[in-house]
Every structure is written in structure tokens, then in C-alpha cells.
Amino acid sequence: xxxxxxxxxxxxxxxxxxxxxxxxxxxxxxxxxxxxxxxxxxxxxxxxxxxxxxxxxxxxxxxxxxxxxxxxxxxxxxxxxxxxxxxxxxxxxxxxxxxxxxxxxxxxxxxxxxxxxxxxxxxxxxxxxxxxxxxxxxxxxxxxxxxxxxxxxxxxxxxxxxxxxxxxxxxxxxxxxxxxxxxxxxxxxxxxxxxxxxxxxxxxxxxxxxxxxxxxxxxxxxxxxxxxxxxxxxxxxxxxxxxxxxxxxxxxxxxxxxxxxxxxxxxxxxxxxxxxxxxxxxxxxxxxxxxxxxxxxxxxxxxxxxxxxxxxxxxxxxxxxxxxxxxxxxxxxxxxxxxxxxxxxxxxxxxxxxxxxxxxxxxxxxxxxxxxxxxx
Amino acid sequence: xxxxxxxxxxxxxxxxxxxxxxxxxxxxxxxxxxxxxxxxxxxxxxxxxxxxxxxxxxxxxxxxxxxxxxxxxxxxxxxxxxxxxxxxxxxxxxxxxxxxxxxxxxxxxxxxxxxxxxxxxxxxxxxxxxxxxxxxxxxxxxxxxxxxxxxxxxxxxxxxxxxxxxxxxxxxxxxxxxxxxxxxxxxxxxxxxxxxxxxxxxxxxxxxxxxxxxxxxxxxxxxxxxxxxxxxxxxxxxxxxxxxxxxxxxxxxxxxxxxxxxxxxxxxxxxxxxxxxxxxxxxxxxxxxxxxxxxxxxxxxxxxxxxxxxxxxxxxxxxxxxxxxxxxxxxxxxxxxxxxxxxxxxxxxxxxxxxxxxxxxxxxxxxxxxxxxxxxxxxxx
Amino acid sequence: xxxxxxxxxxxxxxxxxxxxxxxxxxxxxxxxxxxxxxxxxxxxxxxxxxxxxxxxxxxxxxxxxxxxxxxxxxxxxxxxxxxxxxxxxxxxxxxxxxxxxxxxxxxxxxxxxxxxxxxxxxxxxxxxxxxxxxxxxxxxxxxxxxxxxxxxxxxxxx
Numbered sequence: 001x002x003x004x005x006x007x008x009x010x011x012x013x014x015x016x017x018x019x020x021x022x023x024x025x026x027x028x029x030x031x032x033x034x035x036x037x038x039x040x041x042x043x044x045x046x047x048x049x050x051x052x053x054x055x056x057x058x059x060x061x062x063x064x065x066x067x068x069x070x071x072x073x074x075x076x077x078x079x080x081x082x083x084x085x086x087x088x089x090x091x092x093x094x095x096x097x098x099x100x101x102x103x104x105x106x107x108x109x110x111x112x113x114x115x116x117x118x119x120x121x122x123x124x125x126x127x128x129x130x131x132x133x134x135x136x137x138x139x140x141x142x143x144x145x146x147x148x149x150x151x152x153x154x155x156x157x158x159x160x161x162x163x164x165x166x167x168x169x170x171x172x173x174x175x176x177x178x179x180x181x182x183x184x185x186x187x188x189x190x191x192x193x194x195x196x197x198x199x200x201x202x203x204x205x206x207x208x209x210x211x212x213x214x215x216x217x218x219x220x221x222x223x224x225x226x227x228x229x230x231x232x233x234x235x236x237x238x239x240x241x242x243x244x245x246x247x248x249x250x251x252x253x254x255x256x257x258x259x260x261x262x263x264x265x266x267x268x269x270x271x272x273x274x275x276x277x278x279x280x281x282x283x284x285x286x287x288x289x290x291x292x293x294x295x296x297x298x299x300x301x302x303x304x305x306x307x308x309x310x311x312x313x314x315x316x317x318x319x320x321x322x323x324x325x326x327x328x329x330x331x332x333x334x335x336x337x338x339x340x341x342x343x344x345x346x347x348x349x350x351x352x353x354x355x356x357x358x359x360x361x362x363x364x365x366x367x368x369x370x371x372x373x374x375x376x
Numbered sequence: 377x378x379x380x381x382x383x384x385x386x387x388x389x390x391x392x393x394x395x396x397x398x399x400x401x402x403x404x405x406x407x408x409x410x411x412x413x414x415x416x417x418x419x420x421x422x423x424x425x426x427x428x429x430x431x432x433x434x435x436x437x438x439x440x441x442x443x444x445x446x447x448x449x450x451x452x453x454x455x456x457x458x459x460x461x462x463x464x465x466x467x468x469x470x471x472x473x474x475x476x477x478x479x480x481x482x483x484x485x486x487x488x489x490x491x492x493x494x495x496x497x498x499x500x501x502x503x504x505x506x507x508x509x510x511x512x513x514x515x516x517x518x519x520x521x522x523x524x525x526x527x528x529x530x531x532x533x534x535x536x537x538x539x540x541x542x543x544x545x546x547x548x549x550x551x552x553x554x555x556x557x558x559x560x561x562x563x564x565x566x567x568x569x570x571x572x573x574x575x576x577x578x579x580x581x582x583x584x585x586x587x588x589x590x591x592x593x594x595x596x597x598x599x600x601x602x603x604x605x606x607x608x609x610x611x612x613x614x615x616x617x618x619x620x621x622x623x624x625x626x627x628x629x630x631x632x633x634x635x636x637x638x639x640x641x642x643x644x645x646x647x648x649x650x651x652x653x654x655x656x657x658x659x660x661x662x663x664x665x666x667x668x669x670x671x672x673x674x675x676x677x678x679x680x681x682x683x684x685x686x687x688x689x690x691x692x693x694x695x696x697x698x699x700x701x702x703x704x705x706x707x708x709x710x711x712x713x714x715x716x717x718x719x720x721x722x723x724x725x726x727x728x729x730x731x732x733x734x735x736x737x738x739x740x741x742x743x744x745x746x747x748x749x750x751x752x753x754x755x756x757x
Numbered sequence: 758x759x760x761x762x763x764x765x766x767x768x769x770x771x772x773x774x775x776x777x778x779x780x781x782x783x784x785x786x787x788x789x790x791x792x793x794x795x796x797x798x799x800x801x802x803x804x805x806x807x808x809x810x811x812x813x814x815x816x817x818x819x820x821x822x823x824x825x826x827x828x829x830x831x832x833x834x835x836x837x838x839x840x841x842x843x844x845x846x847x848x849x850x851x852x853x854x855x856x857x858x859x860x861x862x863x864x865x866x867x868x869x870x871x872x873x874x875x876x877x878x879x880x881x882x883x884x885x886x887x888x889x890x891x892x893x894x895x896x897x898x899x900x901x902x903x904x905x906x907x908x909x910x911x912x913x914x915x
Binding site for chain 2: 074075076171241244328335
């Protein structure tokens with residue numbers, strides 16, 4: 001299935017370049033260039049570079065997309081002046097933040113203050129290493145990609161709490177506490193909803209899960225799981241209506257109150273990276289990944305990079321829905337959020353697991369046809 | 377977590393101005409609050425003692441930056457009583473026009489800030505957008521969007537430009553439609569109701585005891601509106617209802633303000649009709665000479681005649697968008713007021729903060745303070 | 758309600774402390790009283806005449822003496838009434854109204870810091886608009902706007 005991964009492509013690239021170079025140079029230097037350890041190391045670097053640039057570019061475009069979309073929802077235009085329709089606005093903003101002095105409060109803990117945002121953004125980028133973007137372009141081919149992605153995804157509360165606590169600011173601390181409570185509360189329904197998908201797909205591998213959706217996408221039979229997943233994802237991404245850790249009305253900026261300049265940009269970036277991951281996971285788990293329904297003419301999927309294109313289109317539509325929610329809902333309160341999390345979301349998630357199990361047992365969904373390839 | 381004091385302000389998104397709410401918290405529970413004012417104190421009452429009567433109008437616009445017209449009207453009423461001047465009838469209607477448009481502008485601004493506190497992003501911009509239409513109208517006949525200097529002792533500065541009433545009616549029609557949209561966005565949202573119902577309760581007796589007035593008081597079911605109780609300007613000749621609600625919570629205050637905007641539209645339609653049919657002078661003919669002609673620059677040194685004028689004390693009460701505003705103007709016969717004292721409704725509403733904040737969560741502070749509609753300019757003066 | 762009604766209602770209770778009731782434009786009247794009967798007058802106004810709402814407390818500096826004006830409102834009569842008392846400039850003290858109307862609290866704090874009128878038995882008489890430790894009373898006539906003032910203001914840090 002996963003014939004070419006992003007790593008194998010970059011490995012082949014480095015391999016070919018180094019071999020050609022080694023042959024041209026000749027002698028001991030040429031032999032050293034053809035060393036397999038060097039090739040592997042360089043291939044890893046190239047892989048990481050491509051991953052970094054692709055995810056960052058994507059995130060920046062995502063921010064632009066959100067700004068434009070929010071602008072439309074709010075009866076205004078959004079960014080307009082830098083680049084075509086403000087496309088370069090975020091680069092300008094990024095440059096501005098990069099140029100800014102990073103101020104650390106005197107009483108703040110130096111180690112945690114810098115470690116928190118850095119680890120937060122790094123782990124957020126790492127997730128992209130395991131997400132398959134299309135059939136021929138997935139980054140890594142591991143058997144447990146879904147679990148790995150969610151594991152890295154759930155590191156975040158720790159880093160947020162570290163940076164909040166080390167800021168030595170009451171607002172930061174309260175934001176950090178809220179963030180930790182919220183993320184832990186919503187981690188459980190999130191994983192339970194994922195369990196429903198895993199039960200039906202029979203695999204922890206995201207690529208397999210996508211291929212299991214070739215006949216029908218999982219959002220139909222697993223609609224309860226989808227609802228739970230999206231709601232929990234909103235809480236994990238800390239976006240309105242669940243953005244109370246950084247509720248600017250009461251907590252100034254929540255856990256990143258004391259951060260400015262590039263460290264703030266790290267938080268901002270990581271937030272959007274996680275939003276992107278969330279949208280990608282929704283697409284992969286429920287919306288058929290890069291595949292299209294069978295009734296779509298094959299011309300739509302046969303051109304090169306069609307998989308990536310459709311994948312991105314779906315991701316941006318899902319993210320657009322998140323933005324829509326953000327534009328139209330007020331913020332809930334901490335106790336309400338936690339009550340909903342523990343009292344409503346978890347039973348609902350358990351129900352979705354039960355429904356998935358029933359689906360596998362019955363092996364037939366009335367509307368969507370029979371499940372073809374379930375073992376058992 | 378043990379108890380701690382936090383400073384919400386003076387630079388805090390919740391404050392909508394410049395003040396400091398000191399909050400004592402146990403975890404997220406509010407145990408005590410202590411508002412600290414004075415960050416915006418400009419000494420308007422003191423400066424007024426050094427200015428001519430018409431020059432004080434400039435200060436009034438700065439007194440409350442979202443309800444400048446109401447404060448001009450307040451001061452003018454006090455000054456006119458102190459100076460024994462009566463304005464012509466058309467000026468009175470024009471003042472009602474100013475007042476009610478100002479109420480619309482102020483409440484729209486409140487709406488925008490309030491929903492922003494709740495995390496509603498889009499309605500914030502809807503509120504600002506619609507407020508701009510009101511400001512455009514102000515600009516068309518006063519030349520300014522926020523600091524108007526439009527009213528004068530004995531009348532108003534100038535009449536309306538041609539075509540104003542048609543334009544104003546268009547704006548009123550547009551706003552009437554938008555109010556429905558606002559309600560859908562707020563009352564139609566379950567999260568909004570869950571956030572606001574039963575929040576920041578301030579019952580009628582408590583409110584009266586603590587001097588709370590305006591929409592906050594009417595939301596507690598106490599029917600007090602100076603426009604009805606002690607009509608000034610042309611309010612006794614116009615028809616409107618006092619907006620009332622009995623929830624005494626944040627939702628009730630929302631309902632009262634929305635209803636007040638509807639009543640303002642109703643009042644404005646009557647005023648516009650009257651203005652169309654009754655042209656006339658907008659300034660009283662017999663003014664003390666040192667007050668200056670309404671068009672002339674006042675306060676130019678050569679213009680003043682140090683003339684004694686009958687002494688008097690003027691007392692005026694106006695239903696400002698935030699509540700009951702009072703002016704006490706002492707005229708000792710000079711060209712400057714001897715003493716000017718203003719009573720700001722928000723000042724009193726804020727002084728009662730303890731009664732409606734203690735016992736709620738820290739996340740409730742923004743919606744509750746949003747429903748109070750704080751304008752620090754008039755609190756600190 | 759007019760000045761005569763007020764005079765009738767209060768005369769027996771206050772005796773010589775009631776200095777007179779004048780007509781006043783826009784209100785039911787202005788009650789002039791001696792500061793010795795302040796508390797009794799406040800209670801009578803609130804409990805017997807139904808003036809449950811204290812709008813404001815204004816201090817006025819007349820150089821040789823100081824005036825305190827209380828503005829009350831009655832929901833029953835739908836009318837304002839003014840209470841006015843004069844205090845000697847060397848001993849500007851009057852009983853606080855905040856025990857009768859809690860809303861007097863901030864207004865009296867303001868009058869205290871602006872016009873230097875001390876309100877006895879006020880629960881919390883500290884600076885409101887001016888920083889703590891501010892040594893001047895800006896609304897006194899002796900505080901001139903045009904004279905450069907050299908101030909050393911201690912600001913509290915909390």
C-alpha cells in the first residue's frame with residue numbers, strides 16, 4: 001500500500017545525488033560520500049527539512065485562510081495589503097515577531113520559560129512526520145501511526161503548564177491550570193472516539209484506516225464518534241468556544257500572557273499546527289483521507305498529486321468549519337466545560353464505541369452497504 | 377489553591393477603559409472585589425471652574441467618550457437653569473434627537489464590547505459597524521463623530537443639514553432589522569444563555585440601596601426612567617415605553633438595553649417627523665452677551681464683557697445611556713461657573729461592584745462587568 | 758410634595774436643627790439643616806419620607822465655609838430633594854450618610870478627597886480618584902490651576 005514514503009523519496013534523492021557526486025570526485029573522498037551512514041543521516045535531514053517547511057508553509061497559509069474567513073464572517077475583508085489579497089501578511093507578521101526582543105520577566109524561571117514554547121512547537125511539528133498525506137506521499141510507514149500521533153498530540157498540556165508556571169504570573173498560572181484540566185478532561189473522549197474508528201477499521205495505521213474507507217466514509221456510520229471527536233478536538237485545540245485557557249477577556253492571554261516576540265510566535269504557530277493536525281485527523285479518520293467516492297469520475301483523481309490536492313481541500317473545509325464555529329459561538333465557562341467533558345462527552349464516546357462494535361458484529365450498515373473486509 | 381489578590385487592570389481587556397478591579401480569589405471563586413478608580417481622572421470639575429459656560433461643553437464630550445451628547449445635554453440643562461435661559465422648542469427636539477441617537481450609539485458600543493467579553497467575535501464587529509452609521513449621522517450635522525460640541529446654552533449650534541431626516545430614517549430601518557439579528561446571535565445561543573442566566577444578580581432593593589440606576593436598575597424590575605419620571609427637553613411630548621425586565625441578571629440587562637434601543641428608534645421616528653414639520657430658530661434670542669453668539673468662537677479675550685449676571689444654582693437630571701446623571705451648576709455671577717458637580721451613573725453602579733460580583737467565578741467577571749457597561753471617562757471625570 | 762410638606766414633615770422631628778426649606782427649581786425643595794441633626798435627618802428622609810435613593814453628595818468650597826449638598830430621590834413621589842448644610846472651614850466635619858444609604862460611600866470618599874470634608878463614621882474613608890498619599894484637595898478654591906505645583910506623590914503598589 002504505502003509504496004513511497006516521504007522518507008524513502010528523500011533517501012532516494014540523497015542516495016542518487018551522493019552517488020553521482022562520489023563517482024565524479026572519486027578516490028577516498030568519493031568512497032566516503034557513498035557511505036550508507038552518511039546517506040541515511042542526510043536523508044533524515046532532508047526529510048526533516050521538507051517536513052518543517054511543508055508544515056510551516058501550510059500553517060501560515062492556514063492562518064491566512066482563517067483571517068480571510070473570519071473577515072468574511074464579520075462583514076469585513078481580512079488582511080488585504082501585503083501580497084495578493086494579504087497572502088504575505090503572515091510572513092510580515094512573522095518577521096515582525098522575529099525581530100522583536102524577547103523579554104523574560106525577572107522572576108520567571110529561565111529554563112521552563114524557554115523550554116515550554118520550544119518543546120510545544122517542536123512536538124507539534126513532529127506529529128506531521130507520522131501523518132500520511134496521500135497514498136504516495138505519506139511521511140512514514142509505521143504500524144501504529146494513529147497512536148503515535150495522538151501520543152505526541154497529548155504532550156501539549158505538560159509544556160503549556162511548564163511555560164505557564166515558570167512565567168510567574170497569576171494569569172498565566174490560572175490559564176495553565178485551566179489548560180491542563182481541559183486537555184486531560186477531553187483527552188479521554190477524544191481517544192474513545194478514535195477507538196470507535198479503530199474498531200471498525202481494524203487497524204492503528206492511518207493509511208489502512210483510509211483504505212478501509214474506500215467503500216464508504218466513516219462519518220456516516222460513526223457519526224456519534226465524529227461529533228465527540230470534533231468537540232473534543234476543539235477543546236484540545238483551545239479554540240472558541242473552548243478557548244478559556246487563553247480567554248483574553250478575563251485572563252489577558254492566559255498561559256502565554258508573559259510571552260512576546262518569537263516565543264509568542266512559537267505558541268501561535270504551535271496552536272495552528274495543532275489545529276491543522278486536528279483537521280487532518282478528522283479527514284483521515286472520518287472523511288476518507290485522500291480518496292474520493294467511487295462515483296466521482298476518475299479524471300478527478302488520476303492526475304499527479306491529485307491525492308494531496310483532495311486531501312488539502314478536505315482539510316481546509318474541515319478547518320473552515322472550525323473557523324465558522326469560532327466566529328459564531330461564545331465562550332463557555334471552565335466548570336461548564338469540565339462538566340460537559342466528564343458527564344456528557346465520555347458517555348457519548350462510550351456509546352460510539354459500542355455502536356462501532358455493534359457495526360462490526362452485524363457487518364452491515366443499512367444505508368452504506370455491507371462492510372467488506374472485516375476480519376472476525 | 378490558597379487565596380490570592382489579582383489586579384484586573386489598569387491594563388486588562390475586561391476593563392474597557394482605565395481602571396483596576398482588585399479581586400480576591402480562592403481558586404476561581406471571587407471572595408471580594410475592590411475597584412480602584414482614578415486612572416482617567418482629568419479634573420473636569422476643576423477645569424470647568426476656569427472656563428466660560430460654553431467652553432465647558434468641550435469638556436463634557438470628553439467626560440464620557442461614548443455618550444458625549446447626553447453629557448452635553450446634562451450640563452446645558454444645569455447651566456441654563458443657573459443662568460435663567462430657556463431654549464426654543466425646536467432646540468429641545470433637536471436635543472432629544474441627539475440624546476436618543478447617542479443612546480443608540482452607546483448601547484451599540486455596549487453590545488459590541490459585551491459580546492466580545494463573552495468570546496463572541498463576529499457580533500462585536502456587527503455592533504461596531506452599526507454604531508458607525510450612527511456616528512456618520514452625528515458627523516453630518518455636528519461635524520464630529522465623538523466630540524461634538526453641538527449644544528449651546530440657550531439652544532444648539534446649528535440646524536440639521538437638508539436631507540438629514542431621510543438619511544436618519546434609513547439608518548433606523550437598518551438598525552431595526554439588525555436588532556433581530558443581534559437577538560438571534562445572543563438569545564438564540566444556548567451557550568450564551570448558559571453563561572448569562574442567573575449571573576451577576578442584583579435585586580431591586582439592593583440596587584436602590586447602592587444607588588444603582590439606569591438599565592441595571594430597570595433589569596431588576598424597578599421602573600425608574602427620568603425621561604418618564606421627570607421629563608426634560610421634549611420627552612413629555614413623545615411616546616415611548618420604559619424597558620423593563622425582572623431577571624436582575626446579565627440576560628435581563630441585555631434584554632433591557634435591546635428594548636431601549638427599540639424604544640429609541642420609536643422616539644427618533646417621532647422626533648424626525650416633528651422636526652420635518654416645524655422649522656424655527658434653534659437658539660434663544662435673549663442670551664447674556666458674554667456667552668457669545670452660538671457660531672462665534674467663545675472665550676476670545678476681547679469678546680468678553682465682564683458683566684454681572686443674576687446668580688443662580690442649576691440642578692439638572694438626565695437619563696444618560698448608563699443611568700441617572702446629575703449636574704449641579706453654581707453660578708456666582710461671574711463668567712465662569714463657580715462650581716460644577718456631576719453625578720455619573722457608572723460611578724454609582726461600580727461602587728456597588730461587591731454586591732453583584734462576590735460569589736461568582738473569575739470567568740464571570742467579564743460578562744458581569746460588560747453588562748454594567750463601564751465608561752471610565754465619566755466615572756473619573 | 759413641596760417645600761411646605763417637607764417643612765411640616767420634618768419640623769417636629771428636627772426642631773431647631775432644621776434651618777428652613779426653600780423652593781428649588783427641578784426638585785421638591787432644598788432642606789437646609791444644621792450638621793448636628795444630620796443623622797436624624799437622613800433617617801427621617803429615608804424611613805418617613807421615602808427617599809430611598811441617594812444620588813450624590815457634593816462638596817462646595819465657599820472659602821470661609823464649606824457646603825455639603827445631598828441629592829435624594831423618592832420613587833414614590835418621583836421627585837428629587839436637596840439637603841444642604843454648611844460647615845466651618847476650620848472644622849469641616851459631618852456625620853456620614855453611608856450608614857443610611859450605602860451608596861453614599863464613594864460619593865463621600867470623593868467629597869473628602871476633593872473638598873476636604875471629613876465624614877464621621879465613614880467605613881472606608883480613603884482616596885478614590887487621587888493616588889494614596891496625595892496631600893492636596895483639588896476642588897478647594899485655594900488650589901489654583903495656573904500655579905505650577907510641586908508635588909511629591911507617593912503611589913501605593915499592590
